[in-house]
Amino acid sequence: MKHKLNDSDLVQAISFVWSQWRKQQLPLAxxxxxxxxxxxxxxxxxxxxxxxxxxxxxxxGILGFVTIALVIYLFVVVFQPERF
Structure with missing residues (x-):
């Protein structure tokens, strides 16, 4: 039996991901x-x-994303050191 993807399933999946974002940021990132x-x-x-x-x-491609993430992180650390 094939299961079709409904709009309600998609909305439910998006709401689940959105609710888990605060708890588990690293795996989602x-x-x-x-x-x-x-x-x-x-x-x-x-x-x-x-x-x-x-x-x-x-x-x-992955190396590029890691480099961009590191640049953003260091930029935040330099200009907002009180957060760390």
């Missing part, structure tokens, strides 16, 4: 980065003209 990497990795792979392997394109 990792999931979002991996989902965004689904869009970035093919662009990196296509820009390399087949020189890179797909695995390397994924690694470069």
């Amino acid at each position: 990792i999931f979002i980065v991996l989902c965004l990497n689904l869009a970035i990795a093919p662009v990196v792979y296509a820009a390399s003209d087949g020189i890179l392997e797909r695995r390397s394109a994924w690694a470069i």
